[in-house]
Amino acid sequence: MAQSRVGTRTIAPPLEPGAPSDFELMKGIQAGDADALSQLYDRYNGILKALILRVIHNEAEADDLLQEIFMEIWNQAKNFSEQKGKPLGWMVTLARRRAIDGLRKKQAYARAEERLQNETEQQPDAWVHNATEEEIVLGDTRVLIRKVISSLPPAQQQAIDLAFFRGMSQREIAAKTNTPLGTVKTRLELGLKKYMTASRT
Amino acid sequence: MNFEQFQNQSRLYVIGALEAEELEEFEEARKKFGKKAEDFISKCYALHEAFALSLRPAKSSDAIKERLMAMVKAKKQS
Numbered sequence: 001m002a003q004s005r006v007g008t009r010t011i012a013p014p015l016e017p018g019a020p021s022d023f024e025l026m027k028g029i030q031a032g033d034a035d036a037l038s039q040l041y042d043r044y045n046g047i048l049k050a051l052i053l054r055v056i057h058n059e060a061e062a063d064d065l066l067q068e069i070f071m072e073i074w075n076q077a078k079n080f081s082e083q084k085g086k087p088l089g090w091m092v093t094l095a096r097r098r099a100i101d102g103l104r105k106k107q108a109y110a111r112a113e114e115r116l117q118n119e120t121e122q123q124p125d126a127w128v129h130n131a132t133e134e135e136i137v138l139g140d141t142r143v144l145i146r147k148v149i150s151s152l153p154p155a156q157q158q159a160i161d162l163a164f165f166r167g168m169s170q171r172e173i174a175a176k177t178n179t180p181l182g183t184v185k186t187r188l189e190l191g192l193k194k195y196m197t198a199s200r201t
Numbered sequence: 202m203n204f205e206q207f208q209n210q211s212r213l214y215v216i217g218a219l220e221a222e223e224l225e226e227f228e229e230a231r232k233k234f235g236k237k238a239e240d241f242i243s244k245c246y247a248l249h250e251a252f253a254l255s256l257r258p259a260k261s262s263d264a265i266k267e268r269l270m271a272m273v274k275a276k277k278q279s
Contacts, residue, residue, distance in 0.1 A: 034273045041266055046258025053259050067265050067272075074273055089246055092253040100217075145255040163218040164252050170213075170220055185213075192212035192248065199251065 022087040029077040037074055044088065045070070048095045054165045055099035056106075065102055069095045100167035148198045156191030159184055202230040208241060215245040 020028070020039065028036025048069060052062040073091060080090050149157060162168045162176065170188065174181045202210070207230045213219045214227055231238045 032277065034270065034277065037273060038266070038270060041269065045261055045266070047253050047256065049259040049261045050256035051253045054256055062259070063261055063265050066261055067269050070269050071272055074276070085243060085246055086250070088253075089250040092249045093246065096249060096253075141254055142257070145251050149255055160216070160252075163213075164216045164248075167217060170218055173218075188213055188218055189209045192216070193209065195251075196212070196245070196248070 023082060026077060026080055026082075026087045029074060030080070037070065040073070040087070041070055044091060047088075048091060051092060051095055051165075052099045055096070055167070056103050061102070061106075065095075065099060069098055072098070096164075096167075103167070145199075148195055151198060152191050152194055156187045156194070159187040160191050160195075163188060202226060202233075204234060204237070207231070207234055207238060211238070211242050211245050212248070215242065215248060 020036070022040070022043075025036045025040045025043075029040065045066060049062055049066050052065050052069070053059070056062055056065070069091075072094060076094070080087065084090070152160075158177065159173055162173045163170075168176065170181055170184045173179070173188075174184045177184070179187075207227075210219060210223065210227045210230070213223075219227060231242070
């Protein structure tokens with residue numbers, strides 16, 4: 001897997017010796033090399049699928065969307081610029097936007113909302129809930145990110161979770177959590193600031 | 202808006218959590234702070250990557266990749 005960053009800190013899961021970097025694969029895709037896309041897919045399909053699933057909570061729809069997103073990566077690769085950031089960040093931004101768009105368009109939105117409601121009631125903080133199990137099976141990058149996230153107060157984690165993975169506005173979060181709008185704003189601001197600060201130390 | 206307030210707003214901006222009425226003021230501050238603002242916003246986008254990496258990778262069926270590569274091949278030939 002390629003290098004990853006938490007906040008402004010670089011974490012570097014090792015690439016296998018001789019494996020092309022993400023930037024090299026993106027250049028290959030820009031040049032029309034299907035094998036580069038195949039390698040990028042192998043490297044990141046699991047992460048992107050997890051992100052999509054977290055948003056739409058439907059396995060079959062997540063698979064369809066994953067395929068569409070990689071097709072979009074192929075079609076839109078010319079718009080990727082090294083100056084603007086790293087390939088994974090670009091792909092995650094694209095995948096998140098597509099997943100949230102899809103969620104809002106489909107009738108599945110209501111069903112997913114219901115599922116989220118149930119999950120929220122059963123496990124108010126999925127990030128924290130999974131931390132122990134994850135630490136056993138995941139690599140250093142994920143463990144470190146989770147450690148930083150789980151250091152945040154649960155209310156801040158929940159606000160970030162709803163904003164990032166559900167695409168909710170501050171008002172929507174306030175309505176969903178029955179919390180004053182100003183409190184939601186403060187939770188998001190403090191949570192994200194703490195996250196970025198902690199990930200630099 | 203001072204730069205610290207701009208930083209707070211930037212973090213909300215990159216995750217799409219700024220309210221519509223906050224966006225105008227944010228864009229004005231973005232212009233005012235120029236390159237310093239753009240550099241900070243770029244750093245904030247690393248949040249996307251980090252939050253995605255916080256999730257346990259999910260398995261997808263081999264058929265998805267086969268369909269994808271068939272579509273790519275067809276597109277190259279067209």
